[in-house]
Amino acid sequence: MNIWVMLLLLLPMAGAVVAYLLGLQKRALAFWVAEVTGVVLFLITLKLLIDYQAPIDIPMTWFEVGSFSIPFGIYIDKLSLVMLLIATGLGVLDIHFAHDYMAEDPHQPRYYAKVLFFIGGMILLVSAKDMVGLFVGWEFMGLASYLLISFWHQQKDPADAGVSAFLFTRFGDIFLFAAIGLLFYFTGTLDLVKLNTLSQAGELNKELMFIIAVFIFIAAIGKSGQFPLFPWLMRAMEGPTTVSALIHGATMVNSGIYIVARLFDFYVAAEALLVVATVGALSAFIGATSALVQRELKKVLAYSTMSHLSIAFVGLGVGSLAAGMTHLVNHAVFKALLFLGAGAVIMSAHHVKDMWRLGGLGRKLMWVALFMGMGVLSLSGIPPFSGFFSKDAVIASAILNPQSAGLISILVTIAGLLSMAYIGRLWFLTFAGEPRDKALFEKVTEPSKFWIILPLGIMAVVTLAMGFFQNDIARMVSGKALPEAHMTGLIVGLLSGIALLALIVYYYYVKRPDITEKIAAQPLMKTIHGILFNGYYIEKMIFWFTHNVIIESFAKTINWIDQHIVDAAVNGAVTLSQKVNGAFGHTHSGRVGDNSGAMVFGLLLLFAAMMAGGAL
Template identity: 60%
Template sequence: MNNAVNILLYAPFIGAVLAYILGKLKQPLAFWVAEITGGLLFLASIVIFVTHSGVPIDIDYTWISYGDLKLPFGIYIDHLSIVMLLIATGLGLADIHFAHDYMGSDPDQPRYYAKVLFFIGGMILLVITKDLIGAFVGWEFMGLASYALISFWYFKNSAANAGMQAFLYTRFGDIFILAAIGLLYYYVGTVNLVELNHLADAGQINKIVALVAALFIFMGAIGKSGQFPLYPWLMNAMEGPTTVSALIHGATMVNSGIYIVARLFNFYAYTDALYVVANVAALSAFIGSTSALVQKEIKKILAYSTMSHLSIAFVGLGVGSLAAGMIHLVNHAIFKALLFLSAGAVIYIAHHTKDAWKLGGLVKKAPYVALFMAMGSLSLSGVPPFSGFFSKEMVVTEAWLHGNDFTKIFVTIAALLSIAYITRLWILIFLGEPRNEEIAGSVHKPSNLWIRLPLGILAFVTLLISIWQTDIIHYITGEEAVEEHIAWLGVFMLSTMFVIFLIVVGLYVRGLQLLYKIGSHHFIQIIHQVLFNGYYVEAMITWISKNIIVNALAKSARWFDSKVIDYIVDATVPTTYQVYKLFRVGHSGKIGTYMGQMVLGVAIIVLAILIIVKGL
């Protein structure tokens, strides 16, 4: 068992170094090192899953010891960790395999695969660590790697800016996690994730301290998982390769925020911070789903969809259901990785065309890709028997049973709109006639081994995994799934989705001209612009940062420099002159004057001594 743990800890980082060095010697070696390393990591995760006895793997280390100060760095692997390991390593391997063709013509493959393995290593470290300190290290590893991967094509200004934006937005949230670590260490005396849950269950933590720490940690989760208001980086991250988008939005980084809240679920329930989680997530789900309706780029539609569905998983946690939140995270990771890799296949086939409105008719040229993306779309929409139906219905049901009105309404709208934006996307890409001359002429043929194989595996996993939804819930939570489904709600969801589907299909059957006519109305154009720009949250953050924070600091610094520093510097000349004049009075050059000054000085000293002695 420890051998498998050691492989998970060290293999990704050793593989990253080897992929870069050997890839520089012979470029194809970079892929094969990454492929073998990814396979080894997935195999190690399977070994832990198969041989796990139910008792958590608990290994304690001390990272730093100085006097009474001891910073722990332990390993803790339970069922929750194992599920996250299987997601990170399994989808990571599929992503690496897919990249063989997608990144095959890129001259910087050694750098790419090294960063991908480093990224996967950061996620593994996060999910198997026992303490917030170790989790924070893994958290930061992912943040650094995501910056490097998003800005992989750094010679493009848009990619470089997107990487920097992702770095700054997520670092803003990470500051709060660092503050939570300090707060918990000082007031509670531990940052052990398991102990924090136990102390919360026993009511041995000050509620105010626990609430502040929980909200601080959630701020970090907001940054990593693209929740309101720190979600703009998630959309601009599409400047990176599509394989990077699949890795960030499906397998690893965006799931880390949900994982950390799930790991501290009892701690959050004790503080009542879950109320904040549920409401922020419901708002984020609504923003993501409505904004996805009007996007043009394939990857941006999927990015807003990621924001919406991660928020739906957060709602599950926020209304008090660990089972609902985690099962939707698992299902979302699989079908979203499938959708992003399918989008990558479409972009690869269509000569790197990303605008869905310029595509069309690809079902004839890539029928298998169309089929696999349709399966992912059905799962995202929540259509039975695909896995997304069971988890999304479970979250919505839990929200209606235990959430407030705001949460109920917004998460239900977000869930229903899923079928609208993903159906729109699939129809634009695959049906009708090609709307681009280059696509109408010739397309790249996707290979069976490198592109169709990972898509097919993910497509059938998202279909077949629905059979074991109850088993997965039991495995993660240790409890039997409680069937609290409201019959009328399930019927309402399915019937409403069917109506939305008919409306969307009807619009496109009538032709795109009808949509253009509807969209030409002034009021519709205003709504379109608001949704297209993500409710202008990025613009507001930029304005506040520039005009209030940066300019205010700059003006304050300038005022302090000109009014205080310059005044002090300028005042040295007249002050020095006055001192000079004062001392010059006593330097007349006459011996009598000097003798009188000396006698006066001696008299003052003697008088001071007498006063002191008398006082004693």
């Protein structure tokens, strides 16, 4: 096996163990082990990219019994390398940022061990040649996300959030496991590349392919926080902000889109892309509208993650692998920047997350405001920042595709336009205007330039620089350039809409917040606000269905059957045996002599009967 690939796969897990054990001896050592491990992983990925000439294809077998074998190969192509750069590059910046952010936490060894384990799961997932290896990496990340989201498990909310993430994503994982079983049974292969080849050649049953594609997409919905399995994504904000940046930017939520992209030809042949586009457009709209009314910094960014990942899904769903995956790459960078920027604000403001208690922080946190502003511009789709090119390409592709030119394109366009509204609201409420809580404002302290500002600056520069290399990125992830769909009218319309929304947001949230409060006090607006603030009550509906249908109806029916039929049959057998025993009990007295005499007398009668029968 390639030594660098072996190191890439094993180093995160080894680093996690070493970081934990050394951290128990001296807490600071946990950070340094994680930092060095992260840097080495990123450098190995860079080397693989620089040396790349052809895909690294390493077929292996997990175990074999007779003619039955389970594959566990490695396959690293340009798409894998881009995802590895995201995981390792943003991972090491996140670890660097955590030096100060987690400085006061007494459980740093446990934290850094889990982060490395989490990154290792993503590395395995995007390097897997077969569905088995992908599933193992998929589950590694699921376990690590549960452990990280509930990191502060001594508190109720983080503990509940971890369980929520575990249950929502496990529901999707059931369908992924079922898809693997169907593929193995009906196609005889779990090789991702071979599945694409067979589907292109028309050698697979289309109806079966459609079912399998939908099953895999349900798993992607769970992992990437799409409708209706997105509530865990909002609850995940109970974990450390550095964890949020990893989950929402660099790793876990990207895995759902990656698996669809890896099997893109399979989805095309199965004619399942319309399902992807429809769910993606609906999720983008729900996420964008819900983000408009959130009070907490991280909640706005969480709904934004849902919306922009959905835009990437729409790109895939309308047939543009280049647009969808390029937007995923762009989103990973600017969203990690925004989450870590929010972490810097929260840390400097003594863990206050409510934007309505902030305001005017640009005076004290100039660098944070600047770099977050660059992330805001990229997310909003302002050229020359990277987000403009990919988001515009997705919207244009949706409009130009006859199957998605209706409702799908309308929903994704609205979601794209609203990006500026909710992220502009976040920036203005946090950094512009006058301080709304002057006592809090006086306590705000500037974060460390080396540990906090440096990673923010690197990501801000990258999200700007990436705007000049969009076609190169698109070719890396899809083999094709971005579609030439940047229609002049669309660009002018989007930019005009964004400019108008920026002016409206600035006026209502900075200049005249009193008008905003009056509008929000109206009964109709209160109702709309409640719907959006609670994510269209999807989580409440899921819990209602789970409690009233599954638990109260289905589960109680099963319990009744168990008690009154199964248990009744078992208990009835006991009663019956007791009655039989009682009936036969009357045939003997319990005295040995009497019983022996009765037995001899019976044998004599039997013998006499036999003799009489013989005489006849």
